[in-house]
Amino acid sequence: MELGRVGIWNRVVAEGRPDSAEAAAELEELGYGAVWIGGSPPVSMAENVLAATERIVVGTSILNIWQHEPADVAAQSQAANEKYNDRFVLGLGASHGPAVANYAKPLSKMREFLAGLEAAGHPREKRVLAALGPKMLELSATEAAGAVPYLTTPEHTARARDILGAGPLLVPELKVALTNDPAEGREIAREHLSIYLKLPNYVNNLRTLGFDEADLTDGGSDRFVNGTVAIGDENVVDEWVQRHLDAGADHVAIQVLNDPLPRAEWRALAGLTEGRP
Template structure:
C-alpha cells in the first residue's frame, strides 16, 4: 500500500485559486493541475475547499494527489464528507487526502469547543469507514497535534515556522505525515518582497489561532502590528533569490517536515482574493526545488 508520504511527495502547491467554481475557469484549473504534475509536484492543497472540488484536478492528472487544505468541519456535515470521500476513493484509489479543521470563530457562527468538535467529526468519519490514514488535521497547538498522531494520518499546519515544525515532529513521532504550508514571494528586493507579504498576512493576524501560535513560538504583540514585523515576515515566508528560497524550504524539511505545501503570494493578492493562478511562479518553484 502506498503511504501518505509517498502519495504527496516532498513538495506540493497550496492554492485557493485552484478550487473549481471560482474566478478561474475550470478548464484552466484542469490544465494547471496537469502542468503541476508534469513539473514534478506531488500534491495540490485546495484552500478552504470541499471534497467535490478535488475531483476535477484528480481527473485531469494521472498520479497527482489532491487534498482539501482545509475542509471546515462547520461547513460540511461529517456524514456527507464521508460519503463523498468514499465515492472519490472508489473511483480514484489513493489519490485524495482529506484535510479537515476547526477553522476560526470569525468564519463560523457555530464555532465552539473546537477540539471536541474535531474529535466528534473524526468519530463520525471512523463510523463511516473513512480510513484514518487518509485524513490529516489542521493542527497548530499540542493537543491538536497529538490528535493528528493518534486519530489521523498526520498534520497540515498552516502559517508556521521551522521551529514549529520541529516541535510538531517531536509530538507526532516518526510515523505520521507532517506537511506544513509555506508562503513564497518570488522577489529579491527586501522592501517590495516584505510589502507583498504584509499585504497577504494582515488578515491572518486578526485570527487568535495564529497569533496564539506565534506567541507560543516567542513572538510578541509588537510583531503583529502593521501587517507583521520584519522578524515575523522572514520567519513565515520564503522570499529572495532562488538560493535563499531553497534554503528556507530546506529548513522545514530539516526540522522534520515530510512534505512542504508551497503557496506563491503575488503583489496585490490577499487572503480573500488570491488572484489568478501564479503559473509562472510555480514553474520557477519547480526549478528551485529540482
C-alpha cells in the same frame, strides 16, 4: 502517501475553470507531489484537480468541519478515491471563531467529527488535521495520518515532530514571495498576512514561536514577515524548504503569493521537487 519533497498550496487551481485545469495538469508535469486546496473547499473542488491529472495526490487544506456532516464527507471521499485511483487525502480543520457562528471548543468538535468519520468507515490513513497546538497535534497522530500546519515556522515544525513522533505525516505550509526585491516581497507578504493577524488561533500560536505584540500589529513587523515568508529567489525558497525538512517535515506545501494562479512562479520553482545544489 507518496508526496515527494514539495507540493503546491492553492485554491484557484481547483476552481474548475479551463485555465485552472491546465494549471493542475502542468503542476503534475512539473513534478510536484501534491496539490493542497486552500480555503474551506468541499471534496468536489478536489475532484476538479483529480479529473485534470493522473498521478498527483490532491488534498483539502482544509475542509471546514463546521460546514459539513461527517457521514457525507466520508461518502464523498470514498467516491473520489474510487474514481481517481486512491489519490485523495482529506484535510480537516476547525476554522476560527470570527469565521464560524456558534464556535466553541474546536478540539471537542474535531473529536466529534472524527468519530463520525470512523462510524462511516473513513480510513484514518486518508485524513490529516490542520493542527497548531499540542492537543490537536496529538489528535493528528492518534486519529489521523498526521498534520498539515498553516502559517508556521521551521521551529514549529520541529515542535510538531516531537509531539507527533516518528510515524505520522507532517506537511507544513510555506508562504513564498518570489522576488529579488526584499521591499516588494514584504509588501506582497503583508497584503496576504493581514487577515491572519485578526484570527486568534494563529496569533496565539505565533506568540508561542517568539513573536510579540509589536510583531503582530500594524500589518506585522519586518521580523514577523521575514520569519514566516520565504522572500527571494529559487535558492532562498529551497533553503526554507530544507529547513522544514531538516526540522522533521515529510513534505512542504508551497503557497506562492505573487499571483492567484502563479504559473510562471510554479515553473521557476519546479527544481525544488528534487532540491537545489
